[in-house]
Amino acid sequence: MSESREKVSSKDTREIIMEATFRALSKHGYKDLRMRDIGEEMELTRQVIHYHFDGKYDLLSSFLKHIIDQYEGSVEVNEDADVRTELNARIDQCLFGPEFEEFGHWDRMKVYHELYTYAQNDGEHREIFNDHYDRIRNSIVEVIEEGIEEGTFEDVDAHRMGQLITDVIHAARGRRISLGHEDAPEEARNAIDEFILDSLHDPN
């Protein structure tokens, strides 16, 4: 087997393990999860998990990075779009989620929010979430800054506004998941338009 074929095969195996982890986490939750639960969700022998990952914690950290990578990689913004269209697209994709072939946005977000809460006691996961938070916030800050530079937006504190929007998105997703408020993302979108993004317009 050539080296490149081996890599492809190894990548596929990791993908299969990630999908099995997703199914197992959805069924059992994070704290109750055992390696055998993951093994039961795939056709490969459980030994391949131990070959690819150094225990349950390593597997779950890799899984967290995996869903964050997929999430960030799926945010599609047209290069030619004007700043207002790009800003709206970024907010909508974080709030309502991109389309995934397998495991929908809200299935992912349930796992994501559960791991986020646990990050208070977990330095490695906290670092993964912090890096992700920075990238999401910065992607919003940058498009606000771009709009200010070209004169489309008012001269606001772009960093503060990006942080506020990121917080609102996170809370609305959490409210939908924990409190069952199905309309929370839609409500948050309307509130962002009415009370936050209005500061970008010339008030006169």
Added chain:
Amino acid sequence: MSESREKVSSKDTREIIMEATFRALSKHGYKDLRMRDIGEEMELTRQVIHYHFDGKYDLLSSFLKHIIDQYEGSVEVNEDADVRTELNARIDQCLFGPEFEEFGHWDRMKVYHELYTYAQNDGEHREIFNDHYDRIRNSIVEVIEEGIEEGTFEDVDAHRMGQLITDVIHAARGRRISLGHEDAPEEARNAIDEFILDSLHDPN
């Protein structure tokens, strides 16, 4: 023993059990918590827990109601304060927390946010959190409405603004707890002032 003395004593016992539950939850987290962990945090015999509560779940639901009651009961607003002062006081108390004699605001919030995340799978806790959410949001909505009626505030959608502020407060607390952003409540307070409450002022 007279009936009233018995009631006082029973109330004290429940209080002792609640405090032991707090200590045990802080040490072990929600999912790993066993009744014996709570028993080890108090001087009374573990049997009193079973006398007062119908198992671990009943105890934890009572505990959740207990910390929410204490939290809501501790929000102090001067009856004579003008609407702007009252609105600021309510936002600050939710963000930075009231003073407690035992177990500080952030110790409480850690437990609160952990139980909040679990409420996605727990109908009874979800209802307790929903009632609490409604009361906190409404307390902010009402003071905005009062300010609009008396002509101090611009005529905004008070319900939407109250919900937005409640979401921002929740996200900032969660960010401090999960990501370790010590300044998150302060940053949220500044962002609320600059981008949300500015809509209450006459822009001209």
